[in-house]
Amino acid sequence: xxxxxxxxxxxxxxxxxxxxxxxxxxxxxxxxxxxxxxxxxxxxxxxxxxxxxxxxxxxxxxxxxxxxxxxxxxxxxxxxxxxxxxxxxxxxxxxxxxxxxxxxxxxxxxxxxxxxxxxxxxxxxxxxxxxxxxxxxxxxxxxxxxxxxxxxxxxxxxxxxxxxxxxxxxxxxxxxxxxxxxxxxxxxxxxxxxxxxxxxxxxxxxxxxxxxxxxxxxxxxxxxxxxxxxxxxxxxxxxxxxxxxxxxxxxxxxxxxxxxxxxxxxxxxxxxxxxxxxxxxxxxxxxxxxxxxxxxxxxxxxxxxxxxxxxxxxxxxxxxxxxxxxxxxxxxxxxxxxxxxxxxxxxxxxxxxxxxxxxxxxxxxxxxxxxxxxxxxxxxxxxxxxxxxxxxxxxxxxxxxxxxxxxxxxxxxxxxxxxxxxxxxxxxxxxx
RNA sequence: UCCGGAGUAGCUCAGUGGUAGAGCAAUCGGCUGUUAACCGAUUGGUCGGGGGUUCAAGUCCCUCCUCCGGAGCCA
Numbered sequence: 001x002x003x004x005x006x007x008x009x010x011x012x013x014x015x016x017x018x019x020x021x022x023x024x025x026x027x028x029x030x031x032x033x034x035x036x037x038x039x040x041x042x043x044x045x046x047x048x049x050x051x052x053x054x055x056x057x058x059x060x061x062x063x064x065x066x067x068x069x070x071x072x073x074x075x076x077x078x079x080x081x082x083x084x085x086x087x088x089x090x091x092x093x094x095x096x097x098x099x100x101x102x103x104x105x106x107x108x109x110x111x112x113x114x115x116x117x118x119x120x121x122x123x124x125x126x127x128x129x130x131x132x133x134x135x136x137x138x139x140x141x142x143x144x145x146x147x148x149x150x151x152x153x154x155x156x157x158x159x160x161x162x163x164x165x166x167x168x169x170x171x172x173x174x175x176x177x178x179x180x181x182x183x184x185x186x187x188x189x190x191x192x193x194x195x196x197x198x199x200x201x202x203x204x205x206x207x208x209x210x211x212x213x214x215x216x217x218x219x220x221x222x223x224x225x226x227x228x229x230x231x232x233x234x235x236x237x238x239x240x241x242x243x244x245x246x247x248x249x250x251x252x253x254x255x256x257x258x259x260x261x262x263x264x265x266x267x268x269x270x271x272x273x274x275x276x277x278x279x280x281x282x283x284x285x286x287x288x289x290x291x292x293x294x295x296x297x298x299x300x301x302x303x304x305x306x307x308x309x310x311x312x313x314x315x316x317x318x319x320x321x322x323x324x325x326x327x328x329x330x331x332x333x334x335x336x337x338x339x340x341x342x343x344x345x346x347x348x349x350x351x352x353x354x355x356x357x358x359x360x361x362x363x364x365x366x367x368x369x370x371x372x373x374x375x376x377x378x379x380x381x382x383x384x385x386x387x388x389x390x391x392x393x394x395x396x397x398x399x400x401x402x403x404x405x406x407x408x409x410x411x412x413x414x415x416x417x418x419x420x421x422x423x424x425x426x427x428x429x430x431x432x
Numbered sequence: 433u434c435c436g437g438a439g440u441a442g443c444u445c446a447g448u449g450g451u452a453g454a455g456c457a458a459u460c461g462g463c464u465g466u467u468a469a470c471c472g473a474u475u476g477g478u479c480g481g482g483g484g485u486u487c488a489a490g491u492c493c494c495u496c497c498u499c500c501g502g503a504g505c506c507a
Contacts, residue, residue, distance in 0.1 A: 030463090046465095215502095
């Protein structure tokens with residue numbers, strides 16, 4: 001006689017029925033009664049093995065199960081007499097794969113050890129919750145742009161030169177063409193797509209060979225980069241805010257169990273959903289920072305502390321816009337009212353998470369771009385294809401980049417982005 | 433790259449010059465529903481590597497390596 005195989009997430013629908021579960025042993029507590037905490041990737045459930053209800057050899061097996069052994073368990077779905085949660089009253093157990101001396105024990109571990117065992121750490125409850133939320137955010141991002149009429153236009157990962165010229169790039173030999181570089185942004189490749197598709201986005205890994213050693217940096221991270229034709233700075237802030245709210249909403253709706261595992265305070269997320277994001281010009285932000293005790297001067301980029309100081313005084317996400325042109329990328333459109341300023345906007349997440357979105361309006365004048373390329377001492381030859389966007393039907397256009405890992409870190413309220421990626425790549429971390 | 437901190441049992445840590453310790457894990461035994469279960473016992477160490485001081489070094493000095501936190505740079 002065979003019983004239906006059921007995923008733990010569907011257990012509730014099978015109350016009173018005999019079913020088979022397949023999964024891994026998270027923990028075992030043995031007394032006369034034996035309790036197996038089982039996980040199957042879809043959820044967690046307690047299996048109860050008693051001498052009365054289980055076959056003798058299964059009862060015996062339950063007594064010698066080890067952490068992370070793979071098993072199947074067949075029994076009746078009942079409710080926990082104390083908590084009311086579904087549990088399985090076991091009739092029979094089979095051992096599918098044994099597990100000897102699993103390194104990650106129920107007690108605490110250091111970060112270095114956990115990172116070395118990242119491939120196993122993925123099985124831990126917190127990591128499971130975080131990566132499920134990451135999954136939901138990726139899906140939300142795709143759904144948002146697809147439903148909004150954007151066309152996915154994949155930017156290449158192997159590129160011939162720097163896009164922004166500032167950051168360090170990872171290089172790799174590319175046949176007879178010399179060095180190729182891993183892309184640090186797909187944006188420049190989106191712009192030519194506008195005249196073909198109107199609104200486009202790319203979403204994939206990007207790479208920065210910066211020797212940054214902070215809680216906000218990975219050398220490999222995912223970024224979604226929408227770009228819109230006939231669009232201005234205002235459109236960036238409107239779109240970015242809608243996207244952020246959509247992402248937060250999807251997680252609040254669909255990942256309640258995971259948020260609970262993470263003990264995430266939901267109030268700041270609900271707040272972000274229900275209010276209009278704050279806006280402040282760079283110039284006002286500098287004034288505000290000075291009031292709050294920062295030693296920043298106009299013309300300097302925000303330091304890590306500055307973002308923290310600014311956001312501690314804020315109860316919602318904040319757009320900072322119109323930065324000094326000097327420290328922004330060469331392709332930014334200058335502010336027609338004050339040409340010292342660039343029409344850029346960054347979205348700072350609350351709770352100390354800092355920049356999640358960076359974007360703005362792109363320069364649409366060929367002559368202006370040529371002047372900028374000369375001024376920045378870039379090689380015009382590298383950008384001819386990019387300049388063609390301005391030669392053949394140039395229009396105002398704008399877009400932004402949203403860093404997935406930073407969004408996950410904020411929404412899960414994590415102390416470090418390294419937990420937001422399945423296999424994070426950082427300064428000094430290439431394994432596993 | 434700079435500043436600070438740390439490397440001792442499989443893991444998390446205590447041990448400030450005189451015989452190397454605890455909790456967890458593992459192993460064995462006990463316990464009528466447990467939930468980081470609990471109780472008892474056992475096993476487990478080139479004290480990060482190299483050099484030095486000393487009768488004696490986990491402990492003091494030099495040096496290298498690795499990791500953690502922060503800065504700069506950025507999403």
